[in-house]
Amino acid sequence: MVDVAKRAGVSRATASLVIRDAPGPSAASRERVRAAAAELGYRPDVAAQALRRRQSRLLGVMFSAHDPFHADLIESIYAATEDAGYNVVLSAVVPSRDEHRAFDALTASRCAAVILLGASEAGATDFGSQLPVVEIGRPPKGTQFDAVHTADDEGARLAVDHLVSLGHRDIVHIDGGDRPGAAERRAGYLEAMRSHGLEQQARVLPGDYTEQSGSAAARTLVDSGELPTAVVAGNDQCAVGVLDELRRSGVDVPGQVSIVGYDDSRLARLAHVDLTTVRQDAEQLVRLAVTSVVERLDGGRELDPEPRVFSLSPHLVVRGSTAPARLTRTAG
Template sequence: MVSERGARDRRPTMSDVAARVGVSRALVSLVFRNEPGASDETREKVFAAARELGYRPDSAAQMLARSRSKVLGVMLTVRNLFHADLVEGIYPVAERLGYEILLSGAAPPARDERKAVDALLGHRCEGLILLGGHLDTDYVTELGKRIPAVVVGRRFPGAEVDSVHVAEGKGVRQIIDYLVDLGHTSIVHIDGGDEAGSAERRRAYLSGMRRHGLAEHIRVLPGGHTEESGANAAQALLADRDRLPTAVFASNDRSAVGFLDTVWRAGLDVPGDVSVVGYDDNHLARLSHIDLTTVRQDPERQAELAVRAVVERLDEPRMRPRELVLQPSLVIRGSTGVPKH
């Protein structure tokens, strides 16, 4: 026999709920799995008894009892603010469609993206949502043969995966057109290296400058999608103040924020001495003291498309890979203005 104290100390079980209501354990199991077989009155009694006893169903055990886990794995980069915006959008859509989300973060160099993906595969995820990243084409191609997957922010032509991204080139064209209309000709680009979207943004910058007859003013500084890369680019420009540009387009908002911090500390006025534009429209860009002109990528819509794409592929695994492209929009704030010279 279990003592009264032992009964209080141990974790309540589904059998305890069944005993409290006066029904079978099997019927309680049906209720928690939201399957037919119990009346509305019985369901209410079961949930009330569970609340009184402090019982919570074991989601892991429920997954093992089903042939499908109803879990989608999301691979993200831990310090990527845009990935955080995407994850916030993924959760509600997945919940509406009846799926749970399991996150696995890449934190280079200690934990690379393959390790993050392997962890998701080891937890019986039905499908994968891969946010940006540096996974190579061969790996993604093999991954697409094993499990339904969608990539957000990158394209992998030939791989059996769906992709969701904005029209990167169109966003950059909006930036260059806007800066030129303000009167800027000396426009520098801080490159994003091998980060998601960087190659497309770099090509669009070069094309846009040439289209406006500004080929002689083209200048690309090495960088990445971090505050440090933006700060390093700013230091490089400040080392030769006679060649300071009137405008800088950073490959993403984090880089732009690093650039802003460094030029402010050096005594430059933004946008008086230099206009600054980013790309992403993350929450930092909207802070009043940052007030960054940038390109919005609509992470909520990208998140919705990504979740729906992987769920549809679960239902129709033979579908051809799809490329879902959103239109970006330029958001004008206080970091840009008419050049002084």
């Protein structure tokens, strides 16, 4: 900062005001300081600024490195946090790095608050005691922090209703295990099947939102010798696993089996996937989450013990992986 001030011919205080975009300096002084900063390659020390303010203006984001929908959420998070005057610190959950290590890394980075993307139910209950937390993706259970989620039971019903409207009756659901929204999606599927008088045909296969679980479930269906006419997958990744395994087995999608995913992630929009899916509004989910946590930090809600919960309605996006049901159900 001293070097910038000398180069611009102003005081250090004036240079600091310009760098912080604070009122006071003239237009000419601002131009000189910015030019000097550019020439010297000066960048503000974010850590030092945080120590002076006693708040970092950093929002941590804990996410799964293997979830394409989290990539969509993160893209929206950058835009929303920048508008709110915060920067983002990312911490990934991978097989060799569990949720607690990922969360601890964010607290060690002096994040003012944390946004959880798809935390496990067991892990989520442990977070939130150290700093403000908001979760995207799961209705709160046993937690005392804010949450933003999609009405996943409603989304599963949309998927089943769409397939029934195409004449499908033998519709299988591949579960998401203990992942966020899985219980609600499973309940929505079962309720929709009952509402159409198809409770006897309802089948739920195990899964965990991964492509591998979708492939394994599809292999089970193919090996059984009798395919359903449609599959509602727990999410888009799982649906892609189903799609790939069925095509490798010579099964026509959607001619013999229709597939519906969930999320409308960038994966679903790939031309060779062309997946019918239930859309979650990533931009709206993020906007509500960032607004919620910023209000706790800057708007006087930091001591409010009552968590706020926002639930958004999903929408069905019809693409090329669904078609009217055919009579034959045998594996190809």
